Amino acid sequence: MAIDYQSKIPNNVDLSNDRALQRALEHWQPAFIDWWKDLGPTMYQGHDVYLRTATSVDAKGWATFGHVKMPDYRWGIFLADQQKDRTIGFGDYKGKPVWQQVPGEYRSILRRLIVTQGDTEPASVEQQRLLALTAPSLYDMRNLFQVNVEEGRHLWAMVYLLHAYFGRDGREEAEEMLFRHSGDPDHPRILGTFNEPIDDWLSFYMFTYFTDRDGKYQLKSLAESGFDPLARTCSFMLTEEAHHMFVGETGIARVIKRTLEEMTKLGSDDPEALRKTGVIDLPLLQRYINFWYSSALDLFGSEISSNAATYFANGLKGRPDEGTYEDHDCTGTIEQVETPNGVEEIATRNAMNLITRNAYIRDCEIGLTRWNRNIAKAGFNYQLKLPSDKFNRNVGVWAGHDFDPEGRACSREAIISALPSEQDRSYVKSLMVGITEPGQCANWTCPPDRGINSMPFEYEYVRAAA
Ligand code: BYC
Numbered sequence: 001m002a003i004d005y006q007s008k009i010p011n012n013v014d015l016s017n018d019r020a021l022q023r024a025l026e027h028w029q030p031a032f033i034d035w036w037k038d039l040g041p042t043m044y045q046g047h048d049v050y051l052r053t054a055t056s057v058d059a060k061g062w063a064t065f066g067h068v069k070m071p072d073y074r075w076g077i078f079l080a081d082q083q084k085d086r087t088i089g090f091g092d093y094k095g096k097p098v099w100q101q102v103p104g105e106y107r108s109i110l111r112r113l114i115v116t117q118g119d120t121e122p123a124s125v126e127q128q129r130l131l132a133l134t135a136p137s138l139y140d141m142r143n144l145f146q147v148n149v150e151e152g153r154h155l156w157a158m159v160y161l162l163h164a165y166f167g168r169d170g171r172e173e174a175e176e177m178l179f180r181h182s183g184d185p186d187h188p189r190i191l192g193t194f195n196e197p198i199d200d201w202l203s204f205y206m207f208t209y210f211t212d213r214d215g216k217y218q219l220k221s222l223a224e225s226g227f228d229p230l231a232r233t234c235s236f237m238l239t240e241e242a243h244h245m246f247v248g249e250t251g252i253a254r255v256i257k258r259t260l261e262e263m264t265k266l267g268s269d270d271p272e273a274l275r276k277t278g279v280i281d282l283p284l285l286q287r288y289i290n291f292w293y294s295s296a297l298d299l300f301g302s303e304i305s306s307n308a309a310t311y312f313a314n315g316l317k318g319r320p321d322e323g324t325y326e327d328h329d330c331t332g333t334i335e336q337v338e339t340p341n342g343v344e345e346i347a348t349r350n351a352m353n354l355i356t357r358n359a360y361i362r363d364c365e366i367g368l369t370r371w372n373r374n375i376a377k378a379g380f381n382y383q384l385k386l387p388s389d390k391f392n393r394n395v396g397v398w399a400g401h402d403f404d405p406e407g408r409a410c411s412r413e414a415i416i417s418a419l420p421s422e423q424d425r426s427y428v429k430s431l432m433v434g435i436t437e438p439g440q441c442a443n444w445t446c447p448p449d450r451g452i453n454s455m456p457f458e459y460e461y462v463r464a465a466a
Pocket of ligand 1: 191215216219317
């Protein structure tokens with residue numbers, strides 16, 4: 001169905017034919033806008049920002065670009081088109097028609113999955129709210145805002161499901177989404193990483209590379225769901241997610257490119273000498289990778305999980321790209337899972353978090369290979385690496401065990417020294433200066449190869465309202 005932009009809430013779910021739901025969502029809308037104004041991007045709410053907005057949910061007609069004030073962004077409800085005769089692709093109900101309503105016996109687990117997913121979206125906006133003040137260019141500032149408005153829309157996606165399919169409890173959960181806040185000691189966000197501050201741009205690029213990529217893999221798993229409205233909304237969210245990971249990958253690549261320029265000029269990779277030129281040395285970058293990657297691994301839950309087995313058995317959450325697997329039942333097979341007690345044989349259904357995480361890890365490697373190729377091309381013998389999955393873990397079988405980035409048992413101090421130090425963080429913060437001249441770029445990074453939507457880097461992506 002085409003997107004209806006005439007309604008107060010843009011949608012392609014025929015909202016105007018369900019007055020009760022429309023009223024409930026119109027009631028939630030001002031609370032969302034208040035939250036956005038209070039806890040969304042600071043300072044720039046009145047500026048015109050060059051944003052893309054969804055115009056259609058198919059691959060061809062996705063987006064339109066134009067200057068918009070963020071509070072006027074048309075947040076709405078967009079689901080990928082319904083597939084005719086879709087059946088459940090895995091678990092005990094494989095081959096049965098997908099559900100258009102919530103099956104009563106799975107109501108509370110489905111609600112929990114949707115709430116956990118939804119909670120991350122406003123969390124990330126809150127985490128990033130001060131970043132615009134130190135944006136390294138207007139291009140970057142625009143990308144930050146694009147990511148933020150789309151996370152806001154992803155919240156809308158989950159709130160729609162809660163309102164439309166979970167009655168009063170759903171409405172209460174939707175309110176809670178705006179009540180919990182990232183880092184709030186009394187009402188924190190649900191998952192660990194989403195309470196970590198993101199107060200410098202290196203962290204933002206790491207977050208969009210590693211944490212948004214967890215988002216991609218979780219959404220891919222939920223896009224397989226037998227609960228069809230969840231599958232359809234996650235399918236469309238995935239199309240928006242791709243740009244966020246692009247921001248991370250190219251953001252880190254630009255930092256590396258700039259550092260390599262200074263390394264080449266100096267003929268040295270000495271961090272001290274490089275810091276005098278105001279760029280980010282590669283060992284510091286590695287420590288940021290160690291931090292954000294290990295935190296992202298925690299987001300997959302435990303390697304051995306009866307929750308994950310239940311989700312799979314009941315057709316609620318599959319594996320990413322479920323269609324590429326041969327066995328969609330997974331009852332008669334086992335996985336070898338490494339644990340502190342040695343390798344254990346675990347029923348495949350109980351190892352779903354690990355299987356999803358392994359796909360994620362392979363995807364993470366792609367960026368590292370590209371970055372390392374550029375380092376080698378510049379003639380330097382340094383390789384960025386993903387740390388071992390045992391390093392710095394707070395969730396799962398390795399939580400509470402001390403392993404270094406190579407996966408060797410180590411002292412607590414060795415872990416701490418592989419993570420960003422206070423000195424690293426304050427050095428990175430010292431580099432953060434807001435650049436608001438079109439076409440200018442902070443010294444610690446460099447302009448991208450191309451701008452947004454064929455516009456040049458020099459374009460005024462963010463401007464004061466006329
Ligand atoms: N922090 O069996 P376990 C995104 C809890 S990011 C705190 O090990 P399970 C985005 C767990 O809830 C993607 N608690 O794990 C990115 C459970 O609690 P209960 C977000 C954690 O349940 C950037 C207990 O520990 N989407 O979209 O198999 C910007 C034992 O659980 C953590 C989703 O996560 C943690 N890290 O899997 C914006 C998808 N990990 O039930 C957005 C929905 C686990 O005992 N969520 N716990 O009270 C899920 O599928 C699952 O909840 C998880 C955990 C994968 C997170």
